Amino acid sequence: MAKTKKSNKKTENFSVYVRWFWILFSVGILSIVLIFLLASWGVFGELPDYTVLENPKTNLATEIISSDGKTLGKFYLNDNRTPVSYNELPQHLVDALIATEDARYRSHSGIDARGTLRAIFKLGSGGGASTISQQLAKQLFTVQVSDSKLQRAFQKVKEWIIAAKLERQYTKNEIIAQYFNIYDFLNNADGIRSAASIYFDKEPRDLNIKESAMLVGMFKNSALYNPRRNPEGVKNRRNVVLAQMYKYGYISEQQKDSLQATPLDLKYTPQSHRDGIATYFRAYLDGFMKDWIKNNPKPDGTRWSLYNDGLKIYTTIDSRMQKYAEEAVQKHMPRLQKEFDHQNTPDRNPTAPFLELDQSEIKDLMHRSMRQSERWRHMKYDLKKDDKEIEESFYKATQTRIFAWKDGLATEIDTIMKPIDSMRYYKSFLRAGMMSMDPQTGHVKAWVGGINYRNFQYDMVKQGRRQVGSTFKPFVYATAIDQLHLSPCDEFPDTPFCIEKNKFGNPEQWCPKNSGGDDDYGGKRTLKNALANSVNTITARLIDKVGPQPVVDLAHKMGVESDIPAVPSIALGTADLSIYEMVGAFATFANKGVYTKPVMVTSIEDKNGTILYQFKPETRDVLSAETAYVTVKLLEGVTEGGSGTRLRHTFGVNQPVYKEIITGYPYQFDNPIAGKTGTTQNQSDGWFMGMVPNLVTGVWVGGEDRAVHFRTITYGQGASMALPIWALYMKSCYADEDLNVSKGEFEAPENLTINVDCTKPTEDKTNEKEPLPDDLDFN
Incomplete structure (x- = not known):
């Protein structure tokens, strides 16, 4: 009898445990559902609607395109971003991303359940659970929160919801392309196209496997894995990506081993408004575009943004001919300048670099140049300095960088110089156009x-x-x-x-x-x-x-x-x-x-x-x-x-x-x-x-x-x-x-009546045309 009572008590206790388990389980499920509902209703912060999802707001640089299809440069303020389509990405770049960031990307719908459970049970020690879709959601539509675990949890929920919406709105390939286009690879490399150009001087489609692996490796933390500041760390991270590609069968073990042994082979090509090819032309184009924008509003009446609207400007400049022209100037001018400097040493020319001017004329010339300078304008109108104080500043030595030809190449030298001496120094250079x-x-x-x-x-x-x-x-x-x-x-x-x-x-x-x-x-x-x-x-x-x-x-x-x-x-x-x-x-x-x-x-x-x-x-x-x-x-x-x-x-x-x-x-x-x-x-x-x-x-x-x-x-x-x-x-x-630059003759017009071949006597054409006036006919 005692045994029966004891058995019944155990059964009742177990039933209580089961009941409480299901109650807690149901509350947990309902709480999760409620949290997702509240998040979807915008309680934890506004979520993007479908119109925003269709047209996510990203700043796109205006691209300047040569007649032979090359990018001459871009106009941008903060975001040097030019999007590419999925078809412009090499397959090994996509493979590297999936193998490293989201191995089950093709099989989930925005949230990787297995990865999430693994992250929960291992408390994140087994790696994060963010899918590519979630990472895109975070980049596009959520802002960085504090280190509060509660706030981070709510943001995670928002990322899940947006990721699910993105998966319904876009194809898998479109999501990958957007992710590559949105990411900041540092050094003005916004998006994969700028990154490929700045780090390797290539279009994305021309990247090789190890270059793709390096760029994908930067997704973990581009500030940490900055190729210019941390090349060794970037190489190690690249090798992790190559190992992941081998793990999931995208490359062979032999490929992995051989590629991991290679250097980064960066070809750093900075992109700025003062660097690169056709800089003077791009400066002209800046003015041309601002005039065009002023007179050509958008259909809704607002103005185009030269720096954010992703315009494409197709120009007549041929990138090859532009390169040859710049090289010709760079080859000739240092040698010409060397001879000019040789003739204008203080011993040979006490007024160097000027000739035919006395000291009073040089002083007047320099004073006019001083007042026309950017330094004068800045101090006068931005800093509100008086003329005496501005003029005195030109005679105070300061740390500066100056241009110089060195071994036939343009370079900059750190030095200490008075601004007035710097002005005179720059006037000594021969210019070219x-x-x-x-x-x-x-x-x-x-x-x-x-x-x-x-x-x-x-x-x-x-x-x-x-x-x-x-x-x-x-x-x-x-x-x-x-x-x-x-x-x-x-x-x-x-x-x-x-x-x-x-x-x-x-x-x-x-x-x-x-x-x-x-x-x-x-x-x-x-x-x-x-x-x-x-x-x-x-x-x-x-x-x-x-x-x-x-x-x-x-x-x-x-x-x-x-x-x-x-x-x-x-x-x-x-x-x-x-x-x-x-x-x-x-x-x-x-x-x-x-x-x-x-x-x-x-x-x-x-x-x-x-x-x-x-x-x-x-x-x-x-x-x-x-x-x-x-x-x-x-x-x-x-x-x-x-x-x-x-x-x-x-x-x-x-x-x-x-x-x-x-x-x-x-x-x-x-x-x-x-x-x-x-x-x-x-x-x-x-x-x-x-x-x-x-x-x-x-x-x-x-x-x-x-x-x-x-x-x-x-x-x-x-x-x-x-x-x-x-x-x-x-x-x-x-x-x-x-x-196809011509080496042929200039085409002669039909019925040419004027003799142009002076090896032949000029024909007597007095019956065919008016004779020259007497005072011009010296023959």
Whole structure:
């Protein structure tokens, strides 16, 4: 009997335990359900609705794309992010992610039950339970909470709910792509595309297995596994990822072992607004886009964001030609600068880097530059300092970094220097500008605005205007050919010549001299020979016959927008023009007399690929095809037997000095090249305009101030300062056969009536055309 009572009591106690177990179990289940319901109702914080899930808010950088499909750079403030689709990701990158972060990703619906239970029972010691979907939810829609375990638990619930919603809203592949696109890989590497570019200088699709493993390894903690600061830790983490890939059968053991033994092989390529390719062009584009945005609102009336809306700007710049152009400048300018510095030591030039200025003039120049500086602007308007205090700050030594050429490369040096001395130091550097364009389409292929954008930000392609010297003479010759039907073979006396006072409004009698002075005269010269050798007196004779105003009108029709005074002296290039204007104008000659406005942007798209802007070519007939062709033949004479001859032939034994500064010489081009050198007074500016049938390129070299120049014409002429850059650039372009830069003849128009072959006698065409005026017919 006692045993029965004891048995019944045990049974009742067990029943109580069972009942309480089920009560607690049910309460637990109901509590979990309630917590999820409360979370879904937004009690623990707002959850994204389906419209937000469809269009998660992420800042997307605007991408600048070259004509050959390369990314030239991006516009962004904080997020350098350009999304890619799943199809643009290599399979081994996806495999590495799944093997390391979520092995059962393909089989769960956002929450990995097995992983969650493992994490609960092992209290997290067996690894976390966050799926890729949960991690994406955390990145997109939840904010970091404090270390409170309760708050972290509630956030975890929110991540589960959002993850489940994401799984219903997107495919598995889309979730993976979003996760790669959202993650911050540090060093301005927002998203997988920026990360692949910055760490390996590649597109994601071009990553190899070990590169993919390194980037996936950074998902654990990019701040800890930063390739620049912790390469050894990053390598160890990469090897863990490779081990996981082997564990789940994505790579063989042999692959794992061999890859784990390799270095990281980083190719760190920082992306910033001051680094990379086409920096000056990108700075121009920044202004272009801000103007476009101002005048082209979104459909809802709001403004586009250049930095956050993920626009795509398709440009005409060819990344290969841009690279060749920048390399040409970087090869030539250090050697030219070395010679300039050699000639301007304090012993040789006490006013270095200036010439023809006394100390009072230099003081005035530096004071003007001081007031125009960014330092002055910042202290005056941002810090509200008075002028005396600002000026005094220029004479206080401070720690700074300065630009320098070292072993032929651009570098920066830490030093202590007074700002006023720094300004004078920077004025000692010769600058350069270069633009290259297809004359038929107007597409600008290369744009180099200076020697180093980080330290010299003023763009000499479009912003800067300098005296063009003899490169202006073809406008005078073209006007004379157009009006008077002259031939390159017509001869003129090479004798002193003056244009009288008051003619064409000239206030004084104008008597230009040839570059060789009073002894540089004699005999007769053909127009072709006169232009080839830049004979000033014959150019003066031509402008005397046609007048300055028609020359000015022609230049304006050919795209020159700057003001040009209608005075005879413009014949020798006294006008200040930009490289952009000069290239556009010279392209008219190569394009059979048709001016095509330079084009830099072909189209703009939004992040979804909708076209927002499409360029329309602007063209106009300026010259007859015959006049344009005759002018081109004149310009060919410059490289056949004039100041541009060094493009074809080696120097004589009495001219070895050029070899010290002209990189890549001899050039030995054998194809038709039309060109014109230009050198301004005192050698302050050196120009070269060079043309082949499908490419026109202009180069300028000079100092920031006109008082910074070579003392003699030996180094200070356009043929020494600017022409070598053109030659180096063109040799690279020709070596790249995919570019199809022409080596052929300029196409002659049908029914050419003007003789351009001076080896043949000019035919008597008195019955076919009006004879030359008596005072022009010197034959």
